[in-house]
Amino acid sequence: MKELPKAYLPTDYEKKIYQIWESSGYFNPDNLKSDGEPFSISLPPPNATGILHLGHAVMLAIQDLLIRFNRMLGKKTLWLPGTDHAAIATQNVVEKNLWEQEKKTRFDLGREKFINRVNDFVESSRNIIRNQMRGMGVSCDWSRERYTLDDGLSQTVKQVFVKMYHDGLIYRGTRIVNWCYRCGTTLADDEVEYKESLGKLYYINYGPVTVATTRPETKIGDTALAVNPKDVRYKKLIGQELEVVLGKVKVKVKVIADKIIDPNFGTGVVGVTPAHSLVDFELAQKYHLPLKEIIGPDGKMTTEAGAYVGLPVKEARQKLLADLGNKVEKIEDYKHNLSICYRCGTPVEPLPSKQWFVAVDKPFKIGLFKKTTLKKLAIEAVKSGQIKIIPERFVKVYFNWMENLHDWCISRQIWFGHRIPVWYRHKPEQSESDQEIYIGVKEPKGNDWQQDPDTLDTWFSSSLWTFSTLGWPKQTNDLKTFHPTSVIETGYDILFFWVARMILMTRYATKQIPFKTIYLHGMVRDKKGRKMSKSLSNGINPIEIIQKYGADTLRLSMIIGTTPGNDFRLYDEKIAGFRNFVNKLWNISRFILLTTKEITTIDKPHTKTLADKWVLSRLENITLEVTNHLNKFKFSQAAEKLYDFTWHELADWYLEIAKIEGDKNQILTFILQTILKLWHPFTPFITETIWQEAFKDKGLLMIQPWPKLSGYKNETAEKDLTEIQKIIALIRNFRAENKIAKDKILECHIQLTNTKIINEQKLILEGLRTNIKLTTTIKNKLGEIKDKDLSITLGLK
RNA sequence: GGACGCUUAGCUCAGCUGGUUAGAGCGUCUGCUUUACACGCAGAAGGUCAUAGGUUCGAGUCCUAUAGCGUCCACCA
Numbered sequence: 001m002k003e004l005p006k007a008y009l010p011t012d013y014e015k016k017i018y019q020i021w022e023s024s025g026y027f028n029p030d031n032l033k034s035d036g037e038p039f040s041i042s043l044p045p046p047n048a049t050g051i052l053h054l055g056h057a058v059m060l061a062i063q064d065l066l067i068r069f070n071r072m073l074g075k076k077t078l079w080l081p082g083t084d085h086a087a088i089a090t091q092n093v094v095e096k097n098l099w100e101q102e103k104k105t106r107f108d109l110g111r112e113k114f115i116n117r118v119n120d121f122v123e124s125s126r127n128i129i130r131n132q133m134r135g136m137g138v139s140c141d142w143s144r145e146r147y148t149l150d151d152g153l154s155q156t157v158k159q160v161f162v163k164m165y166h167d168g169l170i171y172r173g174t175r176i177v178n179w180c181y182r183c184g185t186t187l188a189d190d191e192v193e194y195k196e197s198l199g200k201l202y203y204i205n206y207g208p209v210t211v212a213t214t215r216p217e218t219k220i221g222d223t224a225l226a227v228n229p230k231d232v233r234y235k236k237l238i239g240q241e242l243e244v245v246l247g248k249v250k251v252k253v254k255v256i257a258d259k260i261i262d263p264n265f266g267t268g269v270v271g272v273t274p275a276h277s278l279v280d281f282e283l284a285q286k287y288h289l290p291l292k293e294i295i296g297p298d299g300k301m302t303t304e305a306g307a308y309v310g311l312p313v314k315e316a317r318q319k320l321l322a323d324l325g326n327k328v329e330k331i332e333d334y335k336h337n338l339s340i341c342y343r344c345g346t347p348v349e350p351l352p353s354k355q356w357f358v359a360v361d362k363p364f365k366i367g368l369f370k371k372t373t374l375k376k377l378a379i380e381a382v383k384s385g386q387i388k389i390i391p392e393r394f395v396k397v398y399f400n401w402m403e404n405l406h407d408w409c410i411s412r413q414i415w416f417g418h419r420i421p422v423w424y425r426h427k428p429e430q431s432e433s434d435q436e437i438y439i440g441v442k443e444p445k446g447n448d449w450q451q452d453p454d455t456l457d458t459w460f461s462s463s464l465w466t467f468s469t470l471g472w473p474k475q476t477n478d479l480k481t482f483h484p485t486s487v488i489e490t491g492y493d494i495l496f497f498w499v500a501r502m503i504l505m506t507r508y509a510t511k512q513i514p515f516k517t518i519y520l521h522g523m524v525r526d527k528k529g530r531k532m533s534k535s536l537s538n539g540i541n542p543i544e545i546i547q548k549y550g551a552d553t554l555r556l557s558m559i560i561g562t563t564p565g566n567d568f569r570l571y572d573e574k575i576a577g578f579r580n581f582v583n584k585l586w587n588i589s590r591f592i593l594l595t596t597k598e599i600t601t602i603d604k605p606h607t608k609t610l611a612d613k614w615v616l617s618r619l620e621n622i623t624l625e626v627t628n629h630l631n632k633f634k635f636s637q638a639a640e641k642l643y644d645f646t647w648h649e650l651a652d653w654y655l656e657i658a659k660i661e662g663d664k665n666q667i668l669t670f671i672l673q674t675i676l677k678l679w680h681p682f683t684p685f686i687t688e689t690i691w692q693e694a695f696k697d698k699g700l701l702m703i704q705p706w707p708k709l710s711g712y713k714n715e716t717a718e719k720d721l722t723e724i725q726k727i728i729a730l731i732r733n734f735r736a737e738n739k740i741a742k743d744k745i746l747e748c749h750i751q752l753t754n755t756k757i758i759n760e761q762k763l764i765l766e767g768l769r770t771n772i773k774l775t776t777t778i779k780n781k782l783g784e785i786k787d788k789d790l791s792i793t794l795g796l797k
Numbered sequence: 798g799g800a801c802g803c804u805u806a807g808c809u810c811a812g813c814u815g816g817u818u819a820g821a822g823c824g825u826c827u828g829c830u831u832u833a834c835a836c837g838c839a840g841a842a843g844g845u846c847a848u849a850g851g852u853u854c855g856a857g858u859c860c861u862a863u864a865g866c867g868u869c870c871a872c873c874a
Contacts, residue, residue, distance in 0.1 A: 007836070194872080201874085213874060226874085262873060270874045279873080337872065393801065400800065400870065492869090527809090529867090561810050561822075566802075567868085569809065577822055580836040591833035632813085640811070640821070655833075729840090736828070736840040769831070769839065 003594060004693065008586035010550025013689040018134050020692070026703050028141045029078045032071070039075040040482035041067060042466045042515075043140060044490045044498065045148060047086035048122040049093050052132045054524040054532065054558075054570065055491055057542040060136045061555040062521060062635065063489050067139055068681040069630050070486075072706040078482050079139065080469050082146035083126050087417035087458035088183055088343050094118045094416075111415050118416045122149075132543060137551045137684045139702065144478075146469040148461045149418070156468035157461050158421045158441045160509050165439045167364045169374065169508070170356060170410070176281040177353045177409055178339070181299030182346035185413040186355055188457060189406060190496050192348050194337040201266065201334035205327040206244045208237065212266025214334060216324070217317040220249050220305050221294035224272035226283065229257035231268050247323030248307035256287050275352050295349055313349070356411040356420060356454070360504070366511070378402055378504040381513050387503065389518045390633050391565040394495060401496050408501075410457045417455030424450050463501035466514040485515045492520040492565055519633055520565050524558070527571035545575060552683035553579040559682060560639045581643060582686055585679065588651050589690045592668045595658070599694060604711075605666035610724075610761060611657040612667055613717035618649055619674060620709040626678055627706070639682050646675055653725065660767040674707045720757050723790075724764060727752075730785050730792060731770045738783065744796075746782065748772040751791040773797075 025031040029038075041063055046056055063079065071077040091106075094117055098104050106114040126147070133140070146153060164170040178187040199214050206225070213219060225242070227234040237255045244251050253271070260279075261270055274284030275293045284291065294305040301308045301316045308316045321328060339348040360375045372380075379402050381387050382395060389395050411420060423444050425436040438444045443451075461468075466488075470479040488499060499518060506514035526532055532539040545554045556578040562568040593599075607613045622645045629638035650671065658664045673695065680687040680701055691701035698704065727750060740746065750758050750765070758765070758774070766772055778795035785792040 004833090006834070190870095211874085215874085260873085265873060272874090277874080336874095339872095396800070397869070404871080496870095523868095529809095563811080571809090573823060574809070576836075580834095581822095583836045584834065587834035587837085589833085594833065629813095634813080636811075637813080644821080651833085652838085656831095656838095659832090732839060733841085739828080742829070742831090742839095 004586070004590040004690075006587075006590075008550075008583050008686060010552065010582075010685060011547065014135070014137070014546075014551060014685045017685050017688050017692070018137060021139060021688070021700070021702060022134075022142070024700055024702075026071075026700065027079070027139050028143050029076045032076060032703070034074045034076055036074040036076050038078070038481050038486075039067075039070040039073075040078040040080070040485045041487050041489065042469060042485050043079060043081045044488070044494070045082040045084035045146075045462065045465065046129055047089055048083045048125045048129070048147075049086055049090050050125050051128060052542060054540055054542050056132075057136060057554060058521050058524060058558045059489060059491065060133060060138050061558050062519070063487075064136070064138045064140075064684070065555075065559065065630075065635060065681045066487060066489065068684060068702060069706070071139070071702065072677065072680065072704060074705060076481070078141055078144070078478075080144050080146065080482075081133065081138070081140040081142065082148070082465075082469060083122075083129060084462055085122065085147065085149040085417060085458065087412060087455060088185065088414055089458075090118060090122060091414050091416040092183065092343055094121050097121070106415065114415055135543060135546050135551060136555070139684070144469070148458070148465070152471070153461060153464070153468045154418055155441070156464055156472060157418045157456065159473055160464060160505065161421055161456070161460075162439055162441055163509070164358065168362060169359050169364060171359060172354065172356050174352055174354045175357070175407075175409070176275075176278045176350050177355055179297060179349045179351040179353065180341035180344065180346050181297060181349060182344050183341060183414065184297070186353060186409050186411065187341060187348065188409055188459070191342045192339045193342045195340050196335065197338045199334050199336055199338070201332040202321070202328055203267065203330040203332075204246070204324060205329050206242065206269075208242065209234065209269045210267045210329060211269050211271050213271055214336060215317070216328075217301070217308070217313060217320050218273045218276050218294070219246055219271045220251060220301075220308065220320070221273045221275055221292045222251055222253050222271040223274055223284065223289045223292055224287065225253045225255045226261050226270045226272050227255065227257055227268060228261040228263040229259060231261075231263040233263075233268065247320045249305065254287075254289065256283070256289075258283060258286070276350050278350055281350075281352070291352060293352060295351065297351065297353075299349065355409050356422075358408040358410055360405050360407055374504050374508055375402060375405060377507040378500065381503050381507055386513050387516060387518060390520065391563075394492060394518075394520055394565060398495065398500060402500060408457075410460050411452075411454040412457055413454055415455065417458060418461055420452040420454050420456060422452040424452065426450065459497055459501050460505075462498055463505040464509065466502060467506060467510050467512075472510060483510070484513045487517045487519055488515040489519045489521065491523060493523065495520065517633070522562065522565055522567040525567050525569045527569055529567075529569055540570065549575055549579045550582065550685065552685050553582050556581065556639065556682060559635050560643065562636055564633070581647065582683060584647055584651060585675075585683070585686060586690070588646065588655065589672060589676075589694070591655060592672045593694055596665050596668055598665060599669055602666045602670060605670045607667070607712075609657075609661055610717055610721055610757070611654060611661065611764065612664070613712075613714045614721035615650065615654040615671065616667070616709070616712035617714040617718050618645060619671060620712040623674065623678060623707050623709050630681070642675075642678055642682075646679075650675070656768055657764055660763050674709070676701060677704055677707050680704075720754070723752070723754065723757060724761050726787075727765065727790070727792065728768050728770055730787065731772060731794070734783060734785060734792075734794060735771070740782075742771065744771070746772045747775050747778050747795045747797055749775055749778050749793040749795075751793075753789045 046052060067077055067079045095106055178192045180187055201212050201214055202216050203210050203212050238257045241254050272280045272283055274280045274289055275291045276295055292304055294302055295313060296302045299312055301311045303309050308319060341348055361373050363371045363373055366372050382398060423438040425448055466485050467483050470483050472479055502514045524532060526538040530536060530538060553575060557570060557575045607616060622641060625641050626638045676687045676691055688701045752758055762774055766774060778793050780796040782794045782796055
């Protein structure tokens with residue numbers, strides 16, 4: 001009846017279909033008729049730094065699958081999209097562009113002008129991202145789109161900050177922080193990465209002892225030497241003060257003893273540099289040692305470094321080593337982990353600095369009587385089972401991280417981001433510590449207040465994402481309906497950065513959990529199993545795949561054969577395989593529409609033949625299995641089952657039988673409708689395209705009710721048809737193995753306990769590429785196949 | 798140093814609470830213009846499920862070691 005093109009060309013349909021969806025308004029739950037239970041997902045907001053990569057594509061494919069499935073189940077379904085301002089990352093990109101294009105730094109522009117630049121960049125970035133997301137077919141509610149820096153969210157950020165400050169959970173203090181002098185800012189502990197690198201271990205003669213160090217230049221900042229109390233070699237030195245000349249500077253060090261010192265490493269004597277090592281800082285606090293800051297925030301030596309002032313760290317090291325001369329007794333190769341900035345790769349310098357922190361271990365009152373800590377809140381949410389993590393093994397990882405969490409440094413010395421809502425009133429007669437301080441959501445009155453120049457860690461605002469986007473602190477309808485959200489779906493790589501912090505902050509601010517289920521997908525890797533990276537230039541642009549193969553194909557290749565939490569490889573041949581399947585689905589539809597004289601939309605088709613009973617029984621089973629798998633977040637298994645049924649039962653058997661038996665309008669139409677619905681969450685474009693070709697009068701496929709078959713289960717029919725399939729396979733096999741010409745008709749006698757089905761299924765047995773003629777007597781016997789209670793005799797005419 | 802994952806057909810991977818001859822896709826081989834599809838159809842070959850023990854009537858599946866690969870966390874100068 002309908003004729004579709006031979007091959008499915010996604011680019012001919014996808015844009016148009018997306019427009020139909022978007023203009024229908026059904027992405028917005030307010031327009032769904034249902035008063036069903038709510039289902040909601042907050043989209044992990046992509047960074048506003050530019051284009052989407054395959055990692056985003058995986059996330060979008062899985063989330064859209066969940067969203068479409070639940071929408072079809074009749075739930076009030078919301079998928080809230082947005083973008084993250086990604087403070088350091090975005091600022092870095094704009095600074096880089098500014099330098100490359102105009103040879104200017106952000107300081108040349110000044111704060112306000114620079115921020116305008118960043119905002120312009122973000123706006124164009126967000127547009128690109130929106131269109132790329134549309135290309136993937138995402139059915140998110142664009143009318144509720146948010147941005148971590150928009151007015152509403154900024155308001156939430158301030159409110160939470162102020163509330164935490166008053167609860168004593170945010171404080172300002174001087175600590176050793178991770179400092180990236182390239183980015184000019186502090187970094188949180190988990191923003192520091194470790195790179196194994198080959199360094200040197202220098203043995204420096206101090207006179208009475210020799211000290212081994214990987215960083216000679218920091219020894220200028222030493223205020224102590226530490227040994228193990230049990231180390232007999234140095235026992236008599238403990239408590240003494242030594243004065244040592246290191247190159248061109250004099251250093252005073254006190255010898256202390258602590259059991260953390262490993263007597264077997266180096267010489268057993270460690271130089272203690274309290275200002276530039278977290279461990280040494282802690283030692284210094286324990287033994288009341290002074291702090292000597294010799295490296296400044298610009299990565300250069302300070303005046304404290306005497307003759308070496310102004311030198312970058314590396315140069316200072318060279319110069320000092322030269323000055324030390326033969327006092328360097330020995331140099332060994334040494335493999336160690338270098339800490340580097342996760343954004344720019346510059347070595348991180350531990351420095352003492354005055355910063356804002358979130359106190360994760362400090363008890364505070366929740367409700368009237370109960371006392372707890374942020375850490376306990378976050379741990380309890382998972383321990384109690386309120387939040388479920390898929391795969392489960394990440395529960396342990398989560399606890400381990402949470403239990404070892406230190407206070408979170410949230411202030412950043414960059415310009416792009418949420419300005420810290422703190423103002424200082426500086427009076428000349430006051431010392432710094434006596435400054436008047438104002439913390440509030442609104443700017444204080446009077447013009448002698450100066451706002452803290454720092455901005456907040458980008459994860460501070462994203463940790464509020466699930467509820468800030470729904471209108472909190474106002475008790476909006478959206479908040480009441482959709483929070484806690486149903487699922488958070490993201491890569492396991494940001495479990496700590498984001499997911500853990502969301503739990504912590506959301507439980508604090510709203511007393512709710514942010515989501516009920518955490519689904520963590522794996523990372524996309526290249527054909528050789530390597531991570532995709534710029535330096536290897538092995539990355540695949542999802543947009544290119546969509547242009548070449550279509551979004552449905554891309555989605556399938558990231559769903560099938562993947563398991564949560566495990567990385568998977570993606571490459572051209574694999575994708576092409578799923579393109580073939582999508583085309584198969586197209587041609588199944590094409591065949592059904594072509595042979596169906598009249599499209600009827602019967603809900604309960606009648607079955608006439610064994611094959612009819614079989615196929616509907618199978619369809620009912622598959623529908624149930626797919627539904628169950630999807631409910632359990634087993635996306636790959638759901639799709640595999642459906643794939644196998646669609647290709648190897650429906651196409652390979654039933655459609656071939658339909659060609660022989662004929663007259664199957666009702667059943668074929670019914671099956672087509674059902675599989676289009678079942679496939680829709682996986683491959684939305686092609687299924688909607690076909691639906692619009694064939695069943696337009698029923699409305700959009702995306703809001704059709706999820707199939708629920710009943711009454712077709714028929715175990716006898718399944719068993720009998722399986723028997724027929726087996727017989728046919730044996731005959732085909734016999735012909736192939738004996739190289740019997742295709743057009744040669746063989747006589748065939750089948751003996752089976754169940755003689756009835758042989759007689760009844762004669763048409764199929766003879767017609768399904770067996771090329772046999774059923775008889776009861778074989779004249780010229782060619783061969784015999786025996787299998788349990790089955791015997792097939794074949795012969796020539 | 799701690800935690801975890803992987804090791805199953807040539808390649809990439811499934812295999813849920815242990816149960817009959819271990820699955821898929823790709824690749825390979827042999828035939829096919831069969832009126833939906835060569836992005837196809839029919840058929841075939843190919844696995845001591847890393848190794849060694851153990852639990853069990855029964856283990857790819859559970860337990861204990863070992864090896865290789867990988868990831869995360871911590872980080873010692």
